[in-house]
Amino acid sequence: MSTDTTTPATPDDVVAIFRRVLQREDVAPDSDFFQLGGDSLIATRVLSAVARAHGVELTFDEFLLAPTPDGLAQRITAAR
Amino acid sequence: MKGRRETRTAVVVGAGLAGLTAATGLAARGIGVTVLEARDRVGGRTHGIEVAPGRWIDAGAAYLGDRHTELLALLGELGLKTTPTAMLGASRFALGAARGGEPTTRDGRFPPLNxxxxxxxxxxxxxxxxxxxxxxxxxxxxxxxxxxxxxxxxxxxxxxxxxxxxxxxxxxxxxxxxxxxxxxxxxxxxxxxxxxxxxxxxAFEGGAQQDRIAGGAHLVCERLADRLGARVRLGEPVRAVHQDADGVTALTAHGSYRADVAVLALPPVLADAIEHRPGLPLRRAGERTARGCAVKASLVYPAPVWRDHGLSGWSVNARGPLLSTVDDTPPEGRPGVLTGFVTGAEAHRFAALDPAQQREAAARQAAQLFPMLPEPIGCHITDWVNEPYSQGCYAALLGPGDWLRHGPALTAPSGRVHWAGTETSTAYFGLMEGAIRSGHRVVAEILARG
CATH class of the missing domain: 1.10.405.10 (Guanine Nucleotide Dissociation Inhibitor, domain 1)
Incomplete structure (x- = not known):
């Protein structure tokens, strides 16, 4: 797994992660993770994938405050 | 074409969900069945406890979800209903001295860990x-x-x-x-x-713990047994199963039962404890097969007072005996029941205590987690690890080497002996759903014998 700390995270990067862990394709940049059927267990898998791909460790509470690809991409970019 | 079936009678060993599903299925297709149960009750690893008049909790298997389609179909057939596992409010976490020692409170079920x-x-x-x-x-x-x-x-x-x-x-x-x-x-x-x-x-909601069975999971086996009536014999531990060219004989302390085929609906270690003649080509349990390590400790209070404090009753704890707790209050809302799970290595330690020590340790830990609790008015400890006719719960634990050696023969009949039990179901292994599916499989196998 490569850690990319040079390019900013795009909502599409996070959309791809949501699609993989939720096992569904209908994910948009403004989709709410929990409304798509996500729960706290798979939310941690998103945070793990974000850390591997972007070198940013977000907390569970940060995830709860921004549970959309748009929101998370902003937090990832802000955290770098 | 044979004019008449050659398989007309079956002896079923074990009156848990698997055995009773198999027995009722065979009986419905005209096969004469006798069910031999070692205990003085049916139900196997489902067992109800009446915590107040008419209010029951599950001392054993309890939960189901919407993918448990065979169990849901059976409940419908038996006129039983489900009740949701309510989980409103915050959780408590006691995850070690490194984290301050005192339990912390958090919304939802997510632990305060990285x-x-x-x-x-x-x-x-x-x-x-x-x-x-x-x-x-x-x-x-x-x-x-x-x-x-x-x-x-x-x-x-x-x-x-x-x-x-x-x-x-x-x-x-x-x-x-x-x-x-x-x-x-x-x-x-x-x-x-x-x-x-x-x-x-x-998951609870949307997952395998979404619902419980209203009145208790033991009702499933009780209703199945009611249909079979006197064909279910309690207090009949089977010590040997002998096969010959014409049939099979199950021997108990009280007598012998002859049939065309046998269904052994038992956990693998118990199936091996029976004397098989001729001997089985391969034992049912492997060298490293271990007992599922679960002790359920249910503490009864006049009311589920944690709910008044915004707590769900759910907790996760690094130290035992209660590694997790859940609100097990009957749907009627009284009395309050907090059930603790003592699992894994902790179950062996806890099982070694005497009953008074067990009650004391469980009540003390519950009071640390939920300081608003009064003294419990009841305490029910169910030690499945040392239950002689279960020897573990939720299910047998397959250790190194077991799957490769025993997996390929998991469901293969040994002559006139067919194998059932949740440990023989690759779908929903270890759950009530797996037990029922194994019962259906065995019915199909026996009917296919002709």
């Missing part, structure tokens, strides 16, 4: 779960390696963060009542997959 570390753990587990071949785990790519390694060894190799190392055994205890040292990685991966994957198996 989320990325737990996510790394779940990503690894998901990868294992996706790799395994659920209908034939022994054919999984890399099965030899996965069957050699224990889950504890795997964790040692793959988990670096202390929070992941802390949480892994708690998670395994909750999911499958296993000490990580007792199960192979292949069994861990299989179990998670068999139950519907990590998320389904872990």
């Amino acid at each position: 989320a990325v570390a737990l996510g790394d753990l779940f990503e690894l587990l998901d990868e294992l779960t996706t790799t395994v071949r659920p209908e034939a785990p022994w054919l999984t790519p890399g099965a030899e390696r996965l069957d050699t390694l224990t889950a504890a060894e795997w964790a040692e190799q793959h988990l670096t963060h202390p929070d992941a190392r802390l949480f892994f055994p708690l998670f395994l205890g909750e999911m499958m009542a296993a000490d990580p040292a007792a199960v192979s990685v292949l069994h861990l991966a299989f179990y998670l997959r068999s139950g519907g994957g990590l998320r389904y198996l872990n």
Whole structure:
């Protein structure tokens, strides 16, 4: 797994992660993770994938405050 | 074409869900059945406790979800209803002295641990779960390696963060009542997959713990047994099963029962404890097959007072005996019942205490977690590990070597003997759903004999 700390995270990067862990394709940049059927267990898998791909460790509470690809991409970019 | 069936009678050993599903299915197709049960009750690993007049809790198997289609169909047929597992409010977590010692309160069920570390753990587990071949785990790519390694060894190799190392055994205890040292990685991966994957198996709402059976899970077996009436014989532990050219004989302390075929609906270690003549080509349990390690401790209070404090009753604890607790209050709302799960290695330690010490330890820990609790008015401890006619719960734990050696013959009949029980179902292994499916499979096998 490569850690990319040079390019900013795009909502599409996070959309791809949501699609993989939720096992569904209908994910948009403004989709709410929990409304798509996500729960706290798979939310941690998103945070793990974000850390591997972007070198940013977000907390569970940060995830709860921004549970959309748009929101998370902003937090990832802000955290770098 | 034969004008008449050659298989007309069956003796079923074990009056749990698997045995009774098989027996009622065979009886419905005109086969004469006798069910032999060692205990003085039916139900196996389902067992009801009446905590107040007409108010029942489950001392054993309790939960189901919407994927448990055979169980749901059976409930419908028997006129039984489900009741949701309400989980409103915040959880309590006591995850070790390093974290201040005192329990902390958080919304939802997510523990106050490093989320990325737990996510790394779940990503690894998901990868294992996706790799395994659920209908034939022994054919999984890399099965030899996965069957050699224990889950504890795997964790040692793959988990670096202390929070992941802390949480892994708690998670395994909750999911499958296993000490990580007792199960192979292949069994861990299989179990998670068999139950519907990590998320389904872990979830209450939308998952495998969504509902309970109204009035108690034991009602399923009781209603099935009612249909069979005098064909179910209690207090008849089977000590031997002898096969010959014409039939099979099950021997108990009180007599012998002759039939065309036998169904052994027992956990694998109990099936091996029976004297088989001729001997089985392969034992049912492997050298490392261990007992599922679950003790359920249910504390009864006049009311579920934690709810008045915004708490769900759910807790997760690094130290035992109660590694997790759940609100088990009957749907009527009184009395309040807090059930603690003592699982994995902790179950053996707890089981060694005398009953008074067990009650004291459980009540003391509950009071630390939920300081608003009064003294309990009742306490029911069910030690499944040392229950002679279960020898473990939720299910047998397959250790290194077991799946590769025993998997291929999991359901193959040995002559006139057919095998049932939740441990013979690759779908929903270890759950009530798996037990029922194994019963249906055996009915089909026996009808196919002609």
